[in-house]
Amino acid sequence: MLSRLLQTVSNRRAFLGASAALPLAPLVAGSALAQSSGPVHSAAHFDGMTTVGNVDHERNGFDPNAILTDWDTGTLSIDARGRRVRSFEITAVDIEIEIAPGIFFPAWAYNGRVPGPTLRATEGEWLKVHFTNAGSHTHSIHFHGIHSARMDGVSGAGLVAPGESFTYEMPALPFGCHLYHCHAMPLKRHIHKGLYGGFIIDPDPERHPGDAEAARGRLLGTPENVRWQEMIMVMNGFDTNFDEENEVYAINSIAHEYTKRPITVSRDRPIRIYLMNLTEFDPINSFHIHGNFFDYYDHGTTLTPTSKTVDTIMQCQGQRGIIEMSFADHEPGQYMFHAHQSEFAELGWMSVFEVV
Amino acid sequence: MSNPTPSPKSNTSLALGFPVFLLALVALAVTMFDPLARFGAGLPPDEGLAIERGWTVDTGINVQVRGEGRDPVQIAQVQVDGAYWIFKQTPDKPLDQFDSAQIEIPYPWVAGEAHHITFVTSTGTTFEYSIDVARAETPFNLGTMFDLALIGLFVGLVPVALGLAALPVLRRLGTEGMVFTMALTVGLLAYLLVDTLAEGLELAGDSSGVFQTDVLVWVVAALTFALLMGIGRIGGRPAGGIALATWLAIGIGLHNFGEGLSIGSALTLGNAALGSLLIVGFTVHNLTEGVAIAAPLTRMRPRVITLAGFAMIAGLPAVFGTWVGAFAFLPHWGAIFFAIAAGAILQVMAEVARFIRSLAKEGQEPLANGTAFAGFGVGVLAMYATAFLVQV
Numbered sequence: 099m100l101s102r103l104l105q106t107v108s109n110r111r112a113f114l115g116a117s118a119a120l121p122l123a124p125l126v127a128g129s130a131l132a133q134s135s136g137p138v139h140s141a142a143h144f145d146g147m148t149t150v151g152n153v154d155h156e157r158n159g160f161d162p163n164a165i166l167t168d169w170d171t172g173t174l175s176i177d178a179r180g181r182r183v184r185s186f187e188i189t190a191v192d193i194e195i196e197i198a199p200g201i202f203f204p205a206w207a208y209n210g211r212v213p214g215p216t217l218r219a220t221e222g223e224w225l226k227v228h229f230t231n232a233g234s235h236t237h238s239i240h241f242h243g244i245h246s247a248r249m250d251g252v253s254g255a256g257l258v259a260p261g262e263s264f265t266y267e268m269p270a271l272p273f274g275c276h277l278y279h280c281h282a283m284p285l286k287r288h289i290h291k292g293l294y295g296g297f298i299i300d301p302d303p304e305r306h307p308g309d310a311e312a313a314r315g316r317l318l319g320t321p322e323n324v325r326w327q328e329m330i331m332v333m334n335g336f337d338t339n340f341d342e343e344n345e346v347y348a349i350n351s352i353a354h355e356y357t358k359r360p361i362t363v364s365r366d367r368p369i370r371i372y373l374m375n376l377t378e379f380d381p382i383n384s385f386h387i388h389g390n391f392f393d394y395y396d397h398g399t400t401l402t403p404t405s406k407t408v409d410t411i412m413q414c415q416g417q418r419g420i421i422e423m424s425f426a427d428h429e430p431g432q433y434m435f436h437a438h439q440s441e442f443a444e445l446g447w448m449s450v451f452e453v454v
Numbered sequence: 455m456s457n458p459t460p461s462p463k464s465n466t467s468l469a470l471g472f473p474v475f476l477l478a479l480v481a482l483a484v485t486m487f488d489p490l491a492r493f494g495a496g497l498p499p500d501e502g503l504a505i506e507r508g509w510t511v512d513t514g515i516n517v518q519v520r521g522e523g524r525d526p527v528q529i530a531q532v533q534v535d536g537a538y539w540i541f542k543q544t545p546d547k548p549l550d551q552f553d554s555a556q557i558e559i560p561y562p563w564v565a566g567e568a569h570h571i572t573f574v575t576s577t578g579t580t581f582e583y584s585i586d587v588a589r590a591e592t593p594f595n596l597g598t599m600f601d602l603a604l605i606g607l608f609v610g611l612v613p614v615a616l617g618l619a620a621l622p623v624l625r626r627l628g629t630e631g632m633v634f635t636m637a638l639t640v641g642l643l644a645y646l647l648v649d650t651l652a653e654g655l656e657l658a659g660d661s662s663g664v665f666q667t668d669v670l671v672w673v674v675a676a677l678t679f680a681l682l683m684g685i686g687r688i689g690g691r692p693a694g695g696i697a698l699a700t701w702l703a704i705g706i707g708l709h710n711f712g713e714g715l716s717i718g719s720a721l722t723l724g725n726a727a728l729g730s731l732l733i734v735g736f737t738v739h740n741l742t743e744g745v746a747i748a749a750p751l752t753r754m755r756p757r758v759i760t761l762a763g764f765a766m767i768a769g770l771p772a773v774f775g776t777w778v779g780a781f782a783f784l785p786h787w788g789a790i791f792f793a794i795a796a797g798a799i800l801q802v803m804a805e806v807a808r809f810i811r812s813l814a815k816e817g818q819e820p821l822a823n824g825t826a827f828a829g830f831g832v833g834v835l836a837m838y839a840t841a842f843l844v845q846v
Contacts, residue, residue: 146560149531149538198538200530201578338578345533345574353538444537 147444149354151199158195160211162350163359166329169298169318170215177224184219184270185226190233190258190280190293197336198346198353198446205292206233206280212351213332213376214278214295218318221273221302229256230263237288238264240281241297242416244271251281273301273316275372275398275418277332290337290378292351296330298372301401309401316401327363330372333383333413333437333447342379346446347437353446360432360450365425372398373411374418383447384412385421386438392423410438425453499525501575503549504662505583506784508571509722511591514560517571517583518784521549522664533572534561551664563588592722594781602718602776609717609736610710610772614703615765616737617744624745624752629813630825632752636810637826639702639746640803641833647799649841650709651675653716654792661786670786671793678797679804686805696760698750698805703767705798706743710768712792713740714775719783721776735843742836743768750809 155161172186188208195212197203208214219225231237236259240251245268248255258264280293303313303320314322334351335344346353363369375383386409393403394411398420405411413419425433433451436443502523509516515534521527526548532541541559549555563569569588573581592598624635651671658667686701713736747764779788810826 146540146562147537148540150540198531198574200528200576201574202576203578336578338574339580341580345572345578345580441536445533446538 148357148448149198149446152358153196153199153352153355155352158211159193162352162355163361165211165213165216165350166331166361168216169218171218171318174223182220182223183226184223185228186215186217187228187230188215188239189230190237192233195292195351197338197348197351201338201346203292203336203338203346206235206237206288207292208239208295212292212294213330213334214293216296216298216330216372217278218298218300219270220300220317221270221305223270225266225268225270227266228263229258229266231258231260234260235288236260236282237280237293238282239266239278241266241268241278242276243268243297243299245269251278253283257282270299272399273299273313275374275395275420277374277376277416277418279376279416286378289376290335294332294334294376296332296372296374298330298398306401312401325367326370327367328370328372329361331374331385333373333375333377333385335377335380335442335447337379344377344379344445347377347383347442348446349449354448356449360452362452362454363425365428365430365453368422368424368426371421372418373413373421375413375415377415377442380415380439380442382412382414382439383442384410384438386410386436387423388434389428390423390425390433392421395420395422412438425451428453430454498577498579499523501525501527501577501579502551502663503527503529503573503575503581504664505571505573505581506554506660506662506786508583508585509591510563510585510588514558515563515569515571515585515588517557517559518554519549519557519573520554520662520664521551522662523551526550526553528576529555529557529573530576531574532557532559533574534559535570536572565589592780598780599777602721602780603773605717605721605733606714606773606776607769608733609713609740609776611765611769613737613740614706614710614744614747614769615762617741617746618748618761618765620745621748621751621761624748627752632749633810633813633823634825634829634832635745635749635752636806636813637829638833638836639749639829640806640810641830641835642742642746642837643705643799643803643806643833644830645834645837645841646706646709647796647803649837650712650792650796650799653712654789654796657785657789657792661784661789665786667786667789671789671796674790674793675796675800678794679800680797682798682801683804686801695750695754696756698809699747699756699764700767701805702747702750702802703764705795705802706747706768707771708791708795708798710740710743711771711775712788712795714772714777715779715783715788715791716775717772718776718779718781719788720779722780735840738843739837739840742833742840750806 170186172184175183175185177183190206190208191210193205193207193210194202195205195207205212217227227239229239236257238251238257249266249268250256251266256264256266276297276299278295278297280288282288300317301313303310303317306313311322314320315326317323331349333349335348336346337343338345348355373385377383391407391409394405394408396404396419398418403422404419411419411421430453433453435449435451437447500523502521504520504522505517506520507518519529528548529543531538533539539559539561541557544556544558559571561569563585565588567588569585571583571585575581627635654671654675655668658671661667682701744765747768
């Protein structure tokens with residue numbers, strides 16, 4: 099009789115065998131147990147694996163849906179020497195952002211958003227980036243591009259004290275999918291608190307006569323480019339309790355955002371993703387698409403793919419590249435994409451394409 | 455003739471009121487000048503969350519939590535095994551100090567494996583809890599209660615009754631033998647006292663910091679001791695015979711209630727590898743408790759019904775303990791029960807020691823008595839040795 103209560107831990111193997119049948123059946127599938135109300139999409143629950151509630155994007159001051167496509171092309175002018183000069187304005191601020199429903203993070207941010215503005219220029223232009231530090235610590239902008247040592251955004255080369263400003267000048271080279279981030283020390287803290295963003299240099303078709311068609315497809319605003327569904331995805335994470343491990347992972351900062359509001363894409367037009375990894379503490383991050391394969395251009399510095407027909411790629415910290423794919427021959431429906439580190443996926447880096 | 459001095463009564467209230475008034479002034483001054491302002495600037499809120507009890511149910515994992523920081527703590531998200539999971543909090547609000555809430559997480563736990571739960575607050579602070587071995591929930595029904603009662607009987611009533619059965623043997627002992635047996639009892643109790651206090655303090659460590667349970671354990675133990683000593687002396691005479699045996703039974707009963715709590719909660723929470731052997735171990739371990747109760751009765755002829763009464767007082771609380779422990783256990787309550795038991799045990803030790811002294815008057819100096827010393831030592835050793843049978 100006692101045996102009913104006294105099943106011992108030494109019986110673990112017996113338990114393990116029986117476990118699959120045990121508590122799974124009655125689990126909720128709907129939103130009945132979700133703590134906060136709100137428009138939660140049917141796919142968003144993943145059988146319970148999700149954050150509960152929704153982030154107040156208005157309070158944050160930026161919307162991850164808008165960040166996908168809101169390229170900052172700056173202002174273009176022609177200087178005395180006839181050069182095309184593109185100017186950008188960036189200000190670093192201290193700001194508290196909601197990175198997952200109800201979880202607030204004391205961020206440092208370029209232009210009040212994480213990731214910062216996605217700078218977009220054309221190969222060969224001259225860039226002027228006016229940087230103002232309105233934050234409480236020394237910051238800089240360090241571009242992953244070709245530039246002189248004086249413009250590197252490190253100590254003695256554009257490190258900006260609070261209240262001061264600096265103008266970084268450099269050519270838009272090489273074309274590709276790049277990024278920028280603060281290079282003030284301690285580096286890890288300055289990056290992980292939110293000081294980073296995309297830096298995309300479109301190829302100039304005239305410089306690539308052999309691949310002019312491909313180059314025009316990349317160059318923002320050309321008829322060949324307009325048919326693409328382009329978006330930027332910055333893979334990032336947040337260590338909310340400062341134990342050097344991320345509590346929240348995401349693309350474009352907000353955990354599970356694109357499961358709660360899937361990204362609608364059309365089957366009729368190809369998809370191009372500017373993907374970059376700004377995750378701290380973890381050496382690599384990854385991208386995996388469900389039910390499809392893609393071509394990948396590491397760093398985006400080539401016009402022919404560096405990997406063809408893959409469904410998973412990984413990037414080390416600071417690595418980035420361009421993903422190109424199409425759902426032309428697919429049924430409409432929801433197609434997941436996420437980090438293939440299950441850990442990151444379950445902590446927020448989980449997303450869905452709504453293919454129509 | 456009028457009396458120029460105020461009545462003694464108003465004099466007293468004035469005398470009382472003045473310090474209270476001064477205290478209010480001081481409080482006002484501290485608030486106005488706020489000397490802490492420069493120390494607290496920019497600090498995050500003082501959040502605290504105690505996780506008091508976690509258990510598995512058919513639909514997932516339930517957790518009882520309690521706010522224990524100066525500022526309210528808002529549970530924003532819950533991770534189970536490093537995955538954000540849906541959850542329901544009742545009541546659904548930020549938890550002030552002392553507030554408790556229940557969290558229901560519909561997570562497909564795996565029997566026989568460990569699960570780690572992380573509560574992420576609105577500031578991103580994390581609080582963690584582990585279910586060491588997940589196992590099917592023990593159903594709250596008659597069958598379970600019966601099984602638990604049976605365990606309680608084996609752990610409490612049975613050994614005490616068996617120990618009491620040693621009474622005829624004890625009767626054959628002379629004064630020397632009596633001194634030895636009573637000293638043995640003190641030895642047993644000394645072991646129980648330390649063990650009980652340790653259990654209480656361990657539970658205090660598991661319970662919410664807001665209750666300052668670790669201090670409470672000592673205070674409650676001391677108060678219980680003083681109270682029981684006082685009650686025991688109401689008659690004006692130190693206890694002996696039936697009265698002393700009754701006190702022994704009560705003290706041991708309280709201890710057995712605590713033991714039942716531990717066993718009951720360990721069984722249902724699946725935190726311990728309990729087996730039938732452990733139950734037998736407890737039975738052997740607690741046999742000595744019956745001997746302790748029998749010791750003061752050797753010079754008299756108590757009725758069987760009286761002995762049965764002692765067995766009930768000392769043994770049955772284990773049954774109630776397993777019930778409470780299995781279904782309504784919170785660590786701070788457990789800690790307080792153990793503290794009460796510790797106080798009661800100490801009182802019994804004091805009474806038995808006095809009894810030994812009164813016995814020794816017939817012989818010689820009691821404290822220098824080698825027999826008493828040997829008895830004490832054997833008592834402690836017996837408990838220590840049988841404790842190996844009940845290591846959880």
